[in-house]
Amino acid sequence: MKLYIGNKxxxxxxxxxxxxxxxxxxxxxxxxxxxxxxxxxxxxxxxxAAVSPVQKVPVLVDGELAVWDTLAIAEYLAxxxxxxxxxxxxRAARARARSVCxxxxxxxxxxxxHCGMNLEAHLPEVGARLMRDEPGVAAxxxxxxxxxxxxxxxxxxxxxxxAFGISxxxxxxxxxxxxxxxxPVPPVVDAYITRLLALPGIKAWxxxxxxxxxxIPMDEPYRTSxx
Ligand SMILES: N[C@@H](CCC(=O)N[C@@H](CS)C(=O)NCC(=O)O)C(=O)O
Numbered sequence: 001m002k003l004y005i006g007n008k009x010x011x012x013x014x015x016x017x018x019x020x021x022x023x024x025x026x027x028x029x030x031x032x033x034x035x036x037x038x039x040x041x042x043x044x045x046x047x048x049a050a051v052s053p054v055q056k057v058p059v060l061v062d063g064e065l066a067v068w069d070t071l072a073i074a075e076y077l078a079x080x081x082x083x084x085x086x087x088x089x090x091r092a093a094r095a096r097a098r099s100v101c102x103x104x105x106x107x108x109x110x111x112x113x114h115c116g117m118n119l120e121a122h123l124p125e126v127g128a129r130l131m132r133d134e135p136g137v138a139a140x141x142x143x144x145x146x147x148x149x150x151x152x153x154x155x156x157x158x159x160x161x162x163a164f165g166i167s168x169x170x171x172x173x174x175x176x177x178x179x180x181x182x183x184p185v186p187p188v189v190d191a192y193i194t195r196l197l198a199l200p201g202i203k204a205w206x207x208x209x210x211x212x213x214x215x216i217p218m219d220e221p222y223r224t225s226x227x
Contacts, residue, residue: 001026001027001028001029001060001061001062002028002029002030002031002060002061003017003018003021003028003029003030003031003058003059003060003061004031004033004048004051004052004057004058004059004060004061005018005030005031005032005033005057005058006032006033006034006035006044006057006058007032007034007035007209007212007214007216008032008119008205008206008208008209008212009117009118009119009120009209009210009212009214010035010116010117010118010119010214010216011035011057011058011117012112012117012173013056013057013058013070014057014058015117015172015173015205016058016070016074016169016170016172016173017058017060017070017073017074017077017169018030018058018205019169019172019199019201019202019204019205020074020077020086020166020169020201021077021201022200022201022202022204022205023164023169023199023200023201023202024077024081024084024086024164024201025084026077026081026084028060033047033048033057034214035214035216051066052066052068053068054068054069056068058070058073059073060073060076060077062076062080070105070170071101071102071105074086074101074166074169074170078166085163085165086165086166087165087166088161088162088165093155093161096151096161097160097161097165097166097167100147100151100160100167100170100171101166101167101170103147104170104171104174105170107140108140108143108144108174109136109140110134110136110137110139110140111136111137111140111141111144111174111177114130114134114136114137115127115130115137115177115180115181115183117173117176117177117180118180119176119180119206119209119210120209120210120212120213121180122180122182123180123181123182124181124182126181127180127181127182127183128182130181131183131184137183141178141183141184141185144171144174144178144185144189145185145186145189148160148171148188148189148192149186149188149189151167152188152192153188157192157195158192158195159192159195159196160192164199168196168199171196172196172197172202175192175193175196175197176197176206178193179193179197
């Protein structure tokens with residue numbers, strides 16, 4: 001299988017299936033398509049046109065089949081590798097895991113647009129300003145804290161549903177944003193973030209991101225489209 005991804009420092013959607021596969025021990029070949037611009041004629045779009053009708057990363061290519069969009073990729077991997085238990089085995093827990101992933105997929109707009117993923121940056125002053133001036137960011141963070149604390153209490157940790165799975169991969173780029181922007185979280189959530197970011201599959205992505213040094217200006221249109 002091949003996984004097409006964008007720059008590791010910036011591409012939060014690419015991070016999710018990459019860390020999922022790495023951490024679960026699913027072998028794949030990475031194809032990096034660096035962001036240049038999002039113009040229709042950009043190299044980024046041209047490189048992706050061969051594999052995806054929507055020309056966005058991530059794309060998973062398995063033989064003749066291309067699967068695009070993170071949620072579809074996660075579901076495909078869960079079906080193809082049932083022994084990896086990427087979703088919780090329990091039906092109710094699985095439904096809840098799907099709910100929180102769908103919530104991430106479709107929501108958290110304020111956090112995503114104001115706190116673009118930028119792994120090499122440390123922006124506590126931006127985080128403090130956003131917590132003060134952007135109620136949407138504070139509300140998104142509050143929901144994250146409520147969700148993670150509730151799941152950790154219900155399933156006993158160390159990951160959201162006990163063992164590592166799709167939900168943890170889905171929220172990994174949120175955990176990195178909380179760190180980058182020094183967003184305030186209670187100790188139970190802080191400890192989960194520490195455990196999550198220390199997983200070998202997630203640490204590998206972050207370490208490789210820190211080697212990239214590709215500077216992309218963080219202006220609004222780039223930031224919202226990319227993250
Ligand atoms: N819903 C898509 C979002 C994918 C996405 O927006 N990817 C960004 C990079 S993180 C991208 O390729 N942006 C290029 C563009 O918008 O033209 C998914 O879950 O995979």
